[in-house]
Amino acid sequence: MKVSAIITLKKDVLDPQGKVIHQALDGMGFENINEVRQGKYFEIDVNENDPSKAKAIVEDMCKKLLANLVIENFKIIGTQ
């Protein structure tokens, strides 16, 4: 089963990349942008057929490795 997770910087943590991408988009003429935040996307194929169990495994991975909980949040966005 494939589990998808996204990792983003916590709300109050500075996102230097997002900020600069925002400025560059502004410069290219994309108007009406309020904010750009960037993150990471993972697709992990786990050897487990029960969605809630698969989710729990990936959640554990996020906590222990994939996300840096000091500055990042994670969210499991789907299983298939």
Added chain:
Amino acid sequence: MKSSVITFPGSNCDRDMDVALKKFGFNNKMVWHDDNELPKSDLVVLPGGFSYGDYLRCGSMASKSRIMQSVIDFAKSGGLIMGICNGFQILVETGLVPGVLLRNKYLEFICKNVFVKLDNKENAYFKNINKDILEFHIAHNEGNYFCTKDQLKEIEDNNQIAIYYCNSEGKIQDQYNPNGSIKNIAGIFNKKKNVLGMMPHPERMIDQSLSGEDGSIFFKNLINNIK
């Protein structure tokens, strides 16, 4: 001979390149990324550094700078454009040279001397150079050159590979590849060979007191070829 070095926000080898070009006789001008037009030049250099912090993808945002349209036009008209390190990454992002530069294989920034082998001297950059192996210096995190199989075939068929990583004897092998580049590629040309992108920094090797002097050989030869 007139040259222009473009400064992007976050460029940090722009001064070094200016020093090197002037040392070997170029009349060099610094050009701001937000300018509309290039001054009249015989050579345009996109210097190393961390334009836009290397954020998103190295070179991606700099490739959208205002000055780049003028640079692309200059390339199309056959003008000489050299991109060093981050400059190479910018060239790749504009599509002036083929391929992409990925993160180094061992996932670490690497700063050291390397040897490179010249592949072809039928171009303004290496014509008449009296050496086949040069000692250059690299300092990058994303220098791992990659392209598709089809692209590689095209590049090879057109003799577009400029330099390969090698050892002091010119052997091109995996163990002399510092970053995982496909085929040990350290620099490539566009089809017409007026645009050169390379990871090594010849401008850091222009004095015996520095890392070496093969950069001096490169620049002396370059200005003679342009004259």
Added chain:
Amino acid sequence: MIVNEQIAIEHGLKSEEYKKICQLLKRTPNITELGIFSAMWNEHCSYKSSRLHLKKLPTKGKKVIQGPGENAGIIDIEDNDAIVFKIESHNHPSFIEPYQGAATGVGGIMRDVFTMGARPIANLNSIHFGSPQHKKTKNLLRGVVHGIGGYGNCMGVPTIAGQTSFDSSYNGNILVNAMTLGLVKKNKIFYSKAAGLNKPVIYVGSKTGRDGIHGASMASASFDEKIEEKKPTVQVGDPFTEKLLLEACLELMAGDSIIAIQDMGAAGLTSSSIEMASKGNLGIEIDLNKVPCRETKMTPYEIMLSESQERMLIVLENGKEEIAKKIFDKWNLDFAVIGKTTNSKNIELFFNQEQVAKIPVNILVENSPMYDRKWKKSKLPKKNKIKNEVLNKFKIKDVLKKILSNQNICSKEWIWQQYDHTVMGDTIQKPGGDSGVVRVHGTNKAVAASVDSSAVYCWAHPLTGGKQVVAESWRNLISVGATPIAITNCLNFGSPEKEENMGEFVECVQGIGEASKYLNFPVVSGNVSFYNQTKEVGIKPTPSIGGVGLIKDYTKMISMDLKEVDNLVLIIGKTEGHIDQSLFARTILDEKNGPPPEVNLFNEKNNGESILNLIDKGYVKSAHDISLGGLLVAISKMCIKGNKGIKISKPKSLINEIEYFFAEDQGRYLIEINKEDLKEVTKILDKNSVHHEEFGIISKNDMIINEKTKLTIDELKSYYTNWLSKYMS
């Protein structure tokens, strides 16, 4: 929120400190004011436990333009050139989040330097980790190295030297000390002293977020089980913005718009505004609604205590706002007039048209607490008597192999290859030598810098250890042919509230003071980091000394690689065979007790100056100081770097062979000279009463000791170079 003693204590203030605040204000502070007091009066900003002792350090000298008390120290290197430099710790944040902690440490120290008008030209660092076997060490090391590289490389400032050590006392509290050197014209130095009334106060750089609120207080608290709760205070570094800030500031500084400038480091807007007002003996008024904020609904308390990085506070001349704004706009940085200087001598803050804080500046600064903490004097430990029979059991080759591959000796190339050390095109001595050396751009001069610490010696006997670190810094500069000028110090210690740790601090500082006074090597800047401990256990006392020297003609720079076959290698300074606290005693004999080697300041000065004299006359072909590991380690490094061998014969003396080769007696160097120059060199050394002896003759391939022990250069290299990269892979 109504402030009470409990809230004050949660802010890290002591009960008596809170009472003092109420007395001085003649009222209870509000929460914003309490936050300001807690930030200004914590150990990190107020130096309350250390001030009394730091005062005793020698800080003046003919070459000193600016001593401690400003953003960084400044020394004169002639021709209207000056070097601005400082070292600073970022220990606690680096333990919590190694990448960001180390990165922002590097960013902070560079800001301290360019705030004064100097372009940074070199970075150094001193980093200390727990035992290699400790489960956290590898990740911390990787994170810190990536963080230092990530920031310095992006800024385009070469990292030219550093020091790394491993010791189990850092298992729960690593040390990350970052140092920067900048170059400035003597007549274009900028200070933080505000002057003049109604001058606009300008905020430039990044926006303010909720980063690192109470980071400075965190630096003053030791780690305990609750460390997790402190995590959200870590700041994120943005080297790209700092690069823009650097260029924008230098562009503005080229004109005459700036009266005073101060970076927002620890305790952010609070300490920077108060510092400027206090130095100028003025008041300052700030409208907090005008501060550029990244988050919504930030409170005055949060705005004042935020430690968002890459920000500066500037007092401008009237009417220069437009010129300044244009520059910061060009570099895409925030620019806001947020207040003005006043004659009230108060710091006055407004938010939504209401006054939210009003504190007399002198209360915050001059009335800040100062403690004469109790401290315990340490005794010089008794020397161990190691019998010859014990020593004779060891084979030189086996010992050398173990010591060369020891984590505290072996090559740190894995680390420094990740730092751009050649950008700016002036690095003429790369990491791995005795000092890093960069040319002063466009001149014949070069500046040498090194960073040193010897926690083991300081732990064994703080007074001797303090002296030793300064002496070692001095020797590292001499070894590259630089005349030592001044030092900066980063004093990493345990809790000042413990008599033993406080004693280590007091006596190390005393040792540093004695040595720097004797060697005319004054302290021009520095930083104190206390509370480096986990639960009850403090780290080994670790003062890091950053030394800076000048080479007037860079073509005369010396390096340690052996140059030519048949040249002679001499030992300068006497080998007495002091083995206690040596790497040999600690790792091979497993003997952790005993005194560190004695430091004889007369010999240090005399030996060093004599070598400079020989270098100046052109006699010295290569040089290296003999420090950790002793004689054989020193010569091995020279052989490896020069790809040459050497034939060594131990002179007939009473000292045991092992003691001779592995003792860590101080004040010693190895120098390479031409055979023909021996007579002349001997004459000069004898005339100056410098102890010297012939050590060996350079050969092509192998190291041969006393005609019986042979090691090839490749063997030496494999012992020396492999440990760290293997450990990290």
